[in-house]
Amino acid sequence: MPDRQNVYVPEYFMNESYRCWAEIDRRALRHNAKVVRDRIGAAELLAVVKANAYGHGLVGVAEALEKDAKLFGVANLEEAIQLRAALPHPIMILGPALPQEIATIAEGGFIPTISSFEEAGEFNRVARDGPISINFKIDTGMGRMGVPESEALDVFQKLPALLNIKIHSISTHLPVSNEDANYTREQLQRFGKIVKQLRAAVPGDFKAHVLQSAGALAFSDPLFDIVRAGIMLYGISPLLEFQKLLKPVMTWKTRIALVRDIAEGKFHQLWPNLHNSSKDADRHVISWLRRWIPMAPFQS
Numbered sequence: 665m666p667d668r669q670n671v672y673v674p675e676y677f678m679n680e681s682y683r684c685w686a687e688i689d690r691r692a693l694r695h696n697a698k699v700v701r702d703r704i705g706a707a708e709l710l711a712v713v714k715a716n717a718y719g720h721g722l723v724g725v726a727e728a729l730e731k732d733a734k735l736f737g738v739a740n741l742e743e744a745i746q747l748r749a750a751l752p753h754p755i756m757i758l759g760p761a762l763p764q765e766i767a768t769i770a771e772g773g774f775i776p777t778i779s780s781f782e783e784a785g786e787f788n789r790v791a792r793d794g795p796i797s798i799n800f801k802i803d804t805g806m807g808r809m810g811v812p813e814s815e816a817l818d819v820f821q822k823l824p825a826l827l828n829i830k831i832h833s834i835s836t837h838l839p840v841s842n843e844d845a846n847y848t849r850e851q852l853q854r855f856g857k858i859v860k861q862l863r864a865a866v867p868g869d870f871k872a873h874v875l876q877s878a879g880a881l882a883f884s885d886p887l888f889d890i891v892r893a894g895i896m897l898y899g900i901s902p903l904l905e906f907q908k909l910l911k912p913v914m915t916w917k918t919r920i921a922l923v924r925d926i927a928e929g930k931f932h933q934l935w936p937n938l939h940n941s942s943k944d945a946d947r948h949v950i951s952w953l954r955r956w957i958p959m960a961p962f963q964s
């Protein structure tokens with residue numbers, strides 16, 4: 665039996681008749697968060713719980729990490745609202761806002777990620793209750809979000825004219841930190857230089873962040889002010905050499921639904937790889953997990 669205090673089952677699996685479900689180990693989550701915290705010293709941990717906490721259950725994970733994380737990172741407004749109902753932490757929306765979401769993001773006090781001056785202008789326009797904190801993202805190589813690196817200084821210098829905007833942080837993302845260490849080091853240096861330029865041009869107390877899991881594990885000098893850890897919190901290291909530091913968080917379980925004896929030479933219609941080439945009847949445990957992950961047959 666799972667230890668209920670430390671293990672939870674995400675809501676969408678909580679149905680007595682489900683054949684397979686996942687159990688999430690809160691202790692393992694906290695262990696992995698501690699691994700991050702031990703590596704990042706005084707920097708703030710932004711726990712990335714986007715995409716339903718990588719499938720582990722947004723609110724369950726965030727609640728388990730409420731003492732470890734200084735702030736949380738979600739994919740979109742919908743996740744931000746769901747999380748806000750459970751916890752008071754600052755919430756950064758890592759994905760781009762849809763135009764129709766801008767007013768609600770502002771009202772909710774979430775931290776949107778901005779990729780252009782125009783986008784910042786939209787937030788400035790809808791602000792009602794004081795300035796809106798933004799994450800100013802710079803594209804230094806990912807090619808996904810952010811102001812292009814070559815325009816970052818120009819755009820950033822225009823932001824103080826937007827009186828309803830407060831710069832919470834400046835950030836970028838590492839696209840190949842688990843594949844190309846040289847590129848990553850060079851990218852980090854470039855980002856470091858840009859941060860200095862922006863700070864010199866627009867003085868303020870805003871923070872800088874770039875490191876995700878691979879960054880926190882292998883490229884943590886310098887750390888900058890916030891570390892956005894995702895996959896390693898869930899027990900998976902993007903770099904194999906650090907895997908031993910982490911504990912698996914999710915256990916996928918299945919009920920045994922049927923036990924069948926399959927005679928020599930017969931095979932199962934649904935799973936042709938359940939082929940019995942031995943002389944004796946093989947006993948196969950038909951579980952529902954196997955519908956999802958085809959692999960070598962279970963045998964008893």
Ligand SMILES: Cc1ncc(COP(=O)(O)O)c(C=O)c1O
Pocket residue numbers: 712758837875876877878892893894895896902
């Ligand atoms: C902007 C941003 N930062 C950080 C992360 C966390 O990355 P990782 O799961 O590799 O730690 C993600 C995840 O995709 C992300 O989109």
